[in-house]
Amino acid sequence: MIKEEKMEELNNETVVSSENVENPTGYRKKIELTDEQKKKEGVSVSSIVGKVLMYVFLFIFVVWTLFPLFVGVIASLISKRDFLSGEVGAKLFPMRRTKYDLIDNYREIFFGASSKTAFLTEFGNKTEFSNVPFSFVFTCILVLPPTLLGLLTSAMSAFAFSKLQFKGKNWMFGLLLSTMMLPGALSLAPSFSIFRQILKFGTLWMAFPLFVPGMFGAATCVFFLRQYFTGIPTDLIEAGKLDGMGYYKMFFKIVVPLSSAALIAQGILGFVGGYNDYFGPRLYLEGSCNFKTVQLILVTIRTKSDSDQNVPKVFAACMVALIPTLLLYFYAQRFFVEGIATSGMKI
Structure with missing residues (x-):
């Protein structure tokens, strides 16, 4: 009896093995499918719980972020x-x-x-326009030149630090980065004293310190753009040299087209920083001339409205001041995210 049972087991094994030999892929697929199904069954519950928690957190974060904006819009519409x-x-x-x-x-x-x-x-006869529309124009005059020219000079400096070889490059770049450790308020008072002696205080000439220094670039912008330019293959620069290109032509023909996302991202940061600047215009323009930026106009509206408790008017002015930055961000948000995320990566 024992021998007969062993013989039957051997026959069964030979049948299974013969089936596997005839169709081995089908047998492996069955095993793989069962393993994948087990994995899916085990991961599905944890993945669903993780996604639910993630979406709940994102919903709370969105509500927390947009609620002040919602309150501002509603408050600006009430009387x-x-x-x-x-x-x-x-x-x-x-x-x-x-x-x-x-x-x-x-x-x-x-x-x-x-x-x-x-x-x-x-309207059109004797209604006087407020200073808000003119403040937008004046703010753009102060912000756009340092944003565009400062971005150009910073990009050229970043190109030199990343792709050119010259003596003292490393220690010069380290010296440039050391200026980032100094707070801007530390040099604000000495700069104001110098410009007050050079320029005529109480006139529009005092607006020059707000945009002329920014035309020479910024250390932070040079740092980020240098990290981005290092991801550009050096072979492209060498190929440009073989074609007879100069440094300026290589910069405008090779580097700039490949770095449009990073340049736009840094341009957005520069424009928003200059647009939201309050302390600089307050120091140089307040009490010296009748020209005011958007931030100074908002403070003027707030101080005048506090006397008659017209808070909705203040909210309306804040919503109006928020429009340019929102339009700029919605138009160039994909360049902004791409330029920040790919800094230091190989292109």
């Missing part, structure tokens, strides 16, 4: 009377009768007319 009434419903939901009433605060910010009648009857 001063509704805001001072103390009713929560009046503050959260603007109680206006017509569509013209919803933009009273914005109309007053731009045109100085606080009511629909004054706007329709006096």
Whole structure:
């Protein structure tokens, strides 16, 4: 009996082995499928829990980030009377009768007319425009030259530090990086004293210190662009030399087209930094001339509105000041993310 049972087991093994020999891939697929199914069954629960927690965290973060913006938009649409009434419903939901009433605060910010009648009857005749539209133009005049020219000089410096070979390159780059360790407020007072002696205080000439130094570049911008330029293959630069290109032609024909994302990202950072600057214009322009940037106009509106407690007008001015930076970011956000993420990576 024992011998017969052993013979049957051997026959079964030979049948299985013969099936495996005839169709080995099918047998392996069965084993692989079962292993993958086991893995999927084990990972599915943990992956679902992880995704749920991730989306919950992202939802909370989005609400936390956008809630102040939502409050600012709603507060800019309500009237001063509704805001001072103390009713929560009046503050959260603007109680206006017509569509013209919803933009009273914005109309007053731009045109100085606080009511629909004054706007329709006096616009074009004797309604005085506020300083907000002109402050946008004046801010762009102060911000765009250092943003564009400063980006150009920083990119050229980064190209020299990353691709050119010359004596003292490393210690010069280290000296440049050491300036990043010094706070900007440390040199602000000495710079103001120097420019006040050179330029005529109380005139528009005092606006030159706000944009002329920025045209020579920034150490932070040079650092980031150098990290990006190191990812450009040196063979392209050598090929340009063989074709008879000079350094300027290699920079504009090879490096700049390959680094558009990084240049746009640094341009956005430079523009936003200059646009949001308050302390510099306050130091050089406040009390010296009638020209004011957007940030100074916001402070002026806030101080005047605090006297009559017109807080919705302040929110409307903040929403207006936020428009240029939002449009710039939405237009160039993919370049911004790409330029920051790929710094130091091989292209």
